[in-house]
Amino acid sequence: MMLRKIKSRGAKPTKRRGRKIKFPDLDQGLRNWVLDKRLAKIKITVKRFMNYAKSRANVLAENGIVFSWGWLQKFMQRHKFSLQRPSSKILKPIADIYDEVKKFLSKIQDLLGSGLYDPAYFTNLDETGICTESKRTKTLETKGTAHVTVKSTNKEKDYTTELVGGSMLGEKFRPMVILQGKRQNLDRIPDNLLIHWREDGAWINKEAMKKYIRLVLKDWSKKISSNKRGLLIIDNFEGHIDKEIEKLLREINTDVERLPVPYNPIPSTNGFFSEFSF
Secondary structure, three states: OOOOOOOOOOOOOOOOOOOOOOOHHHHHHHHHHHHHHHHOOOOOOHHHHHHHHHHHHHHOOOOOOOOOHHHHHHHHHHHOOOOOOOOOOOOOOHHHHHHHHHHHHHHHHHHHHOOOEEEEEEEEEEEEEEEOOOOOOOOOOOOOOOOOOOOOOOOOOOEEEEEEEEEOOOOEOOOEEEEEOOOOOOOOOOOOOEEEEEOOOOOOOHHHHHHHHHHHHHHHHHHOOOOOEEEEEEOOOOOOOOHHHHHHHHHOOEEEEEOOOOOOOOOOOOOOOOOOOO
16 A cells, blocks of 8 residues: 655744855854944944954955855844944943043143134134935825835935034134045036045045145135144044144144044033133
């Protein structure tokens, strides 16, 4: 008598084993790095993670890896990671940065007391990103509409950076707009607007800073009295200041002081700066 092999309907399919990881040391090291950074509440962007992964691969001499989006997705799937929008930000408690800020302001007071500097020649520079077209805005629509379409220039990923500055007396400096791409002749550019082209991105870098010093700050520095020096107060972002840029500033009679807490805004407090006066 021939017996039929009956397949159980309720049987679970056999779990397939995944492909063996080629570089387990690198894979585990990257996992631990992510866990350590997130434990410290540090933001890890895709770009930052990819750059770190490439650097670790070079250190470990593990070649042959293509750090693609597909590779990243598999890595996240293996270790149960995902990309998520931050739900909150934690600022440093004011007590942790009070001493740093106090030392900085005391140093500024000492510079003023030396008689070499005048608040009239204090300046500040910073940049801000500008999106060509925001994709986060919403539109009113009839409830239940399955597909909501809007007119668009399809430039959601295009952005520019604007470098702005001014003096302590309220003077506004000529702004610089940083554009990505090769240099072009643009129409209808305001006379007071400076354009800087970059082929590898539209964010601030040291070359843009040098150009701004030569074309904007150099002319303004002629206002500084012969017996005084200017002072540029700026944050510690690596694209702003280095030894070469500091040398250019000294040539136009301007020194640099870096803010002590560049990436953690100081929470507003009642009278925190009241004991310091310029």
